[in-house]
Amino acid sequence: MTGIDSVVLKQAIIHKVGNPTRGEELKLSANQLTLNDEIVRGLLTKYFLNSFNEHEQYHFTHISDVALNEVYNYVSSIFDNPKSFEAQSALLAQFLYAKSTHAKVKEGELYVVHFGEVPFGAEYIEAVGIFKSETRETFLKVFPHGQSLEVAAEDGININKLDKGCLVFKENRADGYVVCVVDATNKQQDAQYWVNDFLQVTPYADSYHNTDKAMGMCKLFISNEMQEKFVVNKSDQIDMLNRSMDYFKTKEQFNMDEFAQEVMYHPEVIDAFTQYKQTYQQAKGVHIEDEFDIHLSAVKKQERVYKSVLKLDKNFHIYIHGRKDLIERGYDDLTGKNYYKLYFDEES
Structure with a gap:
């Protein structure tokens, strides 16, 4: 996605979502992220939004009525009442946890983010993002130690590689919104629970x-x-x-x-x-x-x-x-x- 310099991170929270079949837990955060650091906000924005192709547009569906789609409902509640953000993010984490039973589903951090001023065509609109990081990488950290420098290994997240993501634009609500999706870790595997089971989205039949x-x-x-x-x-x-x-x-x-x-x-x-x-x-x-x-x-x-x-x-x-x-x-x-x-x- 291009033109993200204008994006505003209004609210963000992280929950830990495991695989219940392996005995991994669901850990819900009590508070939102503190977003006072401008550099951290910029890095998070890049990490969350850079991997999306805004031309690949989906919408929420349901076998009976889109209003019964769980993620659609939780996101709608955030749009309607931003003060319910923390409660709705917990419901999203709980729903994802219930859908994470496939043997190939990995434990990871779930980020729920409320954005403002996201580019959408010629406009800048509100959006809700749901992201999951599953891949950990090892980084070397160089730090001073007395008169010398030392090196330590730390595990972390590569901000250039988004594992899973969903960006819901506040547009076309009656048709299931306009949704962009990233699923980089299960393109060739059976565990496509992110798109099929959790989000329940389908592409718009456009050009x-x-x-x-x-x-x-x-x-x-x-x-x-x-x-x-x-x-x-x-x-x-x-x-x-x-x-x-x-x-x-x-x-x-x-x-x-x-x-x-x-x-x-x-x-x-x-x-x-x-x-x-x-x-x-x-x-x-x-x-x-x-x-x-x-x-x-x-x-x-x-x-x-x-x-x-x-x-x-x-x-x-x-x-x-x-x-x-x-x-x-x-x-x-x-x-x-x-x-x-x-x-x-x-x-x-």
């Missing part, structure tokens, strides 16, 4: 969500699924990834049929891609529209993971940016090795 999820789906299909269903070499996969990226970069709107024709080409590959979309949506619990406006911020995010590098053993890396017709793959009987032949006009 950013559709662009991000569609590009992620296309990358997985080209990189993994195609290899299982068709005979395809790495250079062909990279060529298709490049065509996919070019589509999202040059078009203003996404159309599933048009994309399939321009990127996939072959009818059997198009059919496999169409079927994969259904499987992907069910597995990820998301819905991707067949037509939507392309969001450039989502394209830039995905561009970082769209690899166009052909790795050959440990000797060569070939960066392929286009012109598939200028690269030729073959096999040399004399050496018993595969080869690539590259055609070019100039070298630099």
Whole structure:
């Protein structure tokens, strides 16, 4: 998140939340943090807010009524009555403790923070943040000892790495607010209790969500699924990834049929891609529209993971940016090795 210099930390409190299945305790703080030190306030603000992508927006949900979502209720009470902050923060900690029963859930500190003047589009509005630190790191502390300097090891929190976070903007209350989420420790694990069990949030079906999820789906299909269903070499996969990226970069709107024709080409590959979309949506619990406006911020995010590098053993890396017709793959009987032949006009 950018433009956080204006943010005001109105209230903040820390509770300790363990895993009840391991006999770890819930320890509630009696008082809020003292926020008199300007440097500490600045460091906390950076730690809490820097990891959020304001374009990735979620909202609270519930199977019956969003008003029955626990976190939604506790946050609403803070917005309505800031004097209830400590009581509501304790309820948030108790609810998280009840949801921390998965074997992979780690003990950690829960921060509940009431912010003012948080950037939201062209405005600055009120927000409530809920953050959990689970990862401890060892730091070296150098200190004077008589006429010399000594070194001691201390455990602490890396303020550049937020483990889990939730930022609730005081906006769109009837629809479950606008919520941004960070979950850095369980992206590839089963213990996604933070998003699914505790917060119970789902993405807004906007252009950013559709662009991000569609590009992620296309990358997985080209990189993994195609290899299982068709005979395809790495250079062909990279060529298709490049065509996919070019589509999202040059078009203003996404159309599933048009994309399939321009990127996939072959009818059997198009059919496999169409079927994969259904499987992907069910597995990820998301819905991707067949037509939507392309969001450039989502394209830039995905561009970082769209690899166009052909790795050959440990000797060569070939960066392929286009012109598939200028690269030729073959096999040399004399050496018993595969080869690539590259055609070019100039070298630099």
